[in-house]
Amino acid sequence: MKKVREITVIGAGLAGCEAAWQAAERGLSVKLVDMKPGRMSPAHRYSGFSELVCSNSLGSDSIENGKGLLKQELRQLGSLIIECADTVRIPAGDALAVDRQAFSDIVTKRIVNHKNISVEHRHVDKLPSDSPVVVATGPLTTPELSDAIEAVLGQGRLYFYDAASPIIEADSIDCRRSFRASRYNKGDADYINCPLDEKQYDIFVNGLVGAERADVREFEEIVHFEGCMPIESMAARGRDVMRFGPLKPKGLWDPATGKEPYAVVQLRQDNTQGTLYNIVGFQTRLTQGEQKRVFGLIPALAEAKYARFGMMHRNTYINSPRLLDARFSLRTGNHFYFAGQITGVEGYVESIASGLTAGMSLAAELAGEPATVFPPETMIGALGNYISTYRGKNFQPMNANFGIIECGQLPGKMSKREKYQFISENSLNTLKLVYNKR
Numbered sequence: 001m002k003k004v005r006e007i008t009v010i011g012a013g014l015a016g017c018e019a020a021w022q023a024a025e026r027g028l029s030v031k032l033v034d035m036k037p038g039r040m041s042p043a044h045r046y047s048g049f050s051e052l053v054c055s056n057s058l059g060s061d062s063i064e065n066g067k068g069l070l071k072q073e074l075r076q077l078g079s080l081i082i083e084c085a086d087t088v089r090i091p092a093g094d095a096l097a098v099d100r101q102a103f104s105d106i107v108t109k110r111i112v113n114h115k116n117i118s119v120e121h122r123h124v125d126k127l128p129s130d131s132p133v134v135v136a137t138g139p140l141t142t143p144e145l146s147d148a149i150e151a152v153l154g155q156g157r158l159y160f161y162d163a164a165s166p167i168i169e170a171d172s173i174d175c176r177r178s179f180r181a182s183r184y185n186k187g188d189a190d191y192i193n194c195p196l197d198e199k200q201y202d203i204f205v206n207g208l209v210g211a212e213r214a215d216v217r218e219f220e221e222i223v224h225f226e227g228c229m230p231i232e233s234m235a236a237r238g239r240d241v242m243r244f245g246p247l248k249p250k251g252l253w254d255p256a257t258g259k260e261p262y263a264v265v266q267l268r269q270d271n272t273q274g275t276l277y278n279i280v281g282f283q284t285r286l287t288q289g290e291q292k293r294v295f296g297l298i299p300a301l302a303e304a305k306y307a308r309f310g311m312m313h314r315n316t317y318i319n320s321p322r323l324l325d326a327r328f329s330l331r332t333g334n335h336f337y338f339a340g341q342i343t344g345v346e347g348y349v350e351s352i353a354s355g356l357t358a359g360m361s362l363a364a365e366l367a368g369e370p371a372t373v374f375p376p377e378t379m380i381g382a383l384g385n386y387i388s389t390y391r392g393k394n395f396q397p398m399n400a401n402f403g404i405i406e407c408g409q410l411p412g413k414m415s416k417r418e419k420y421q422f423i424s425e426n427s428l429n430t431l432k433l434v435y436n437k438r
Contacts, residue, residue, distance in 0.1 A: 005029055007132040007335075007362060010124050010145075012036070012049040014081055014348055015340030015355030016136030017111055021080040022359030023134075024116035028366065031131075032111065035123040041140040043164060043313050048104035049111055050081060054164045054228075055278060056270050057097040058085055058348050063424040064417060066400035067349050070379040071096060072424075073431055074353060077380070080110060081352045090272050091190040093182035099272035127152055132335030132366065134358050138351075139315030139341040146316055152336075153323055158395070162315040163230045163283030166291055167308040168301065170275050173267065178300035183251035191268055192277060194300035195254045195261035196247070205242070207294040208235035214285050214312055228346070230312070231282045246281025265298050276307050285312035320344045321395055326373050326384035327361035328354055337362050344387045346397035353380045353400075354387075375434060376406040378427045 005028055009020040012034035020032045037047035044051055059067030074082045088102040112119055125144040127133060137145055139162060173192060180189040196204060211232060234241045243249070247263040254261050267277040279301075284291060288309040296302050320343050323330060328343055330336040339358040340351040357380065361372040374381030382405040386398050398404060407423045414422065 005366065006031070007134065007366070008033060008128050009134045009136060009359075010034075010127075011136035011138055011340065012111070012119070013136060013138045013340060013351070014050050015138070015351040015358070016134070017050050017107055018079060018081050018352050018355030019134045019136055019337075019339050019359035019362075020111065020117055021114065022078075022356055023363045024114050025078075026360070026363035026367070028116065028363055030117045031120060032117055033120045033122060033124055035142070036121065038121055039123050039142075041138075041142075041313070043140060043311065046101065046104050048101075048108040050084075050107040051104050052098070052100050052348065054162070054283070055268075055348075056090075056100050056103075057092055057095045057268060058082075059096065060094055061096050062094050063428070064420040066379060066402055066405075067347065068094075069424045069427060070349050070353055070383075070400040072428060073378060073380050074349070074356060076428065076431055077356060077435065079352060079356055081107060081355075082349075084110065088272070090269055090274075091188055092268055093187040093190045095268075097269065100270070102272060124148075132337075132362055134337040134339055134355075134362060135342065136339040136355060136358075137342060139317060140313060141316045141342060149318070153318060153330075158319055159314055159316045160397075162228050162313060163285055164308075164311045164313070165278045165280070165282040166284070166295065166306055166310040167270050167276050167278045168267070169305040169307055170277055172303055172305040173277065174300045174302065178267075179255050181252055191266045191280075192300075193252055193254075193261075194265040194267065194298050195249075195256075196263040196265070196298065198262045200297070200299060201243070201247075201263045202239070204294070204297045205235050205239055207297050208232045208286075211286050211290040211294045213290075214287050228283055230284050230286075232284060232286055265301070282310060284310035286310065315341065317342050317344045317397060319395060320387040321390040324388050326381070326388045327371055328358040328384065328387070329361060329365075335362065335365065341397065344395060344397045345383050346399050350383055350398075350400050353383055356380070357384055372435075375430055377408070377430045379405055380431075382406065 008031045009016050010033050020030045024030045043053040062068040063072050084106045085098050088098045090097050126148045178192050178194045243263050249261045249264045252264050266280040268280050270276040270278045291309050328337050337358040339355040345354050364372050376382050376385040379400050386404050
């Protein structure tokens with residue numbers, strides 16, 4: 001029987017490009033299909049691949065952080081997307097942030113120039129039946145394709161709403177009412193910090209709670225993922241919720257007072273030139289007029305000019321624990337894989353990891369090689385384990401974090417930092433033992 005050597009990857013986002021690259025690097029002929037530029041989702045602006053739509057940061061690079069550990073694992077495994085991100089990174093403390101346009105450009109160039117990858121620009125409204133497939137259409141999968149996926153899976157769709165933070169022009173930030181620093185002085189002073197005293201904070205909270213929201217369709221229930229909650233929803237949960245979330249002042253000292261502020265709004269560089277900054281943690285569904293008014297209650301942003309207002313968009317994901325195994329393969333077989341946030345992994349780096357796993361796994365399966373299953377003691381394996389074995393009542397998307405990784409018994413009493421260091425070192429060593437980079 002002739003071995004299948006051709007596959008289709010639907011979607012040229014982070015997960016799709018990573019899956020296509022890993023499969024192509026292992027000798028498969030890959031047809032990568034993407035609907036852009038002929039059809040764009042509400043969140044996309046660029047015509048290139050792997051566009052970052054919510055933030056330009058891929059999170060901390062420290063292996064004492066879940067995302068940092070996952071990125072290091074991906075580097076160890078030869079991830080195209082992380083390699084490209086490292087090439088175009090911009091200052092952001094200990095975080096891996098990139099120039100969005102340069103990042104998309106370099107990923108697109110690498111993909112289109114690969115000898116084993118052909119690209120088709122068209123919208124897909126039905127799933128191919130004549131070749132193995134990786135569905136990596138993301139959380140903004142079109143209604144037509146969502147219906148086709150639902151027909152194949154035989155399961156009802158799950159969905160939640162996600163929100164993107166606003167981006168403001170750097171020269172419109174009041175430098176007299178802000179200061180540059182990274183939390184705990186880690187790395188360079190890459191963040192612009194906008195301090196609030198108690199009175200200013202209360203005015204801001206009240207402004208958020210009473211602000212006008214953008215409309216959503218009546219027949220769609222609003223379900224927020226806890227890891228990406230709109231700032232106005234945080235404010236509505238209680239006065240101090242934001243002070244223990246994105247506005248926490250801990251580790252920051254205002255040079256104007258020499259003290260820790262009551263609350264701090266942080267701004268992170270969004271492009272190489274440093275002309276744009278996004279408001280960290282300010283995902284929102286406020287109307288544009290209300291965003292300008294309410295965010296203007298922050299003294300340093302009173303005259304802020306917006307390059308992009310925050311937005312609200314629908315995210316779709318499947319009931320993976322009932323449908324997928326740890327390789328992101330459909331349990332019913334037929335060389336059918338999913339990757340990216342449609343599987344229930346949440347975040348940029350997590351999407352990349354799922355794409356890498358799916359691409360490697362499908363290539364191994366078609367070559368008759370042992371399945372690529374990363375151990376749950378690694379972060380990449382823990383993500384696959386989570387989406388395939390979750391047994392709770394309500395399956396929700398999950399970020400990379402130390403709570404999902406299996407670490408066994410720790411060697412004695414440890415501080416939190418020592419524990420995370422131990423888990424990370426064990427994870428990276430485990431990965432070296434079970435997988436040799438090809």
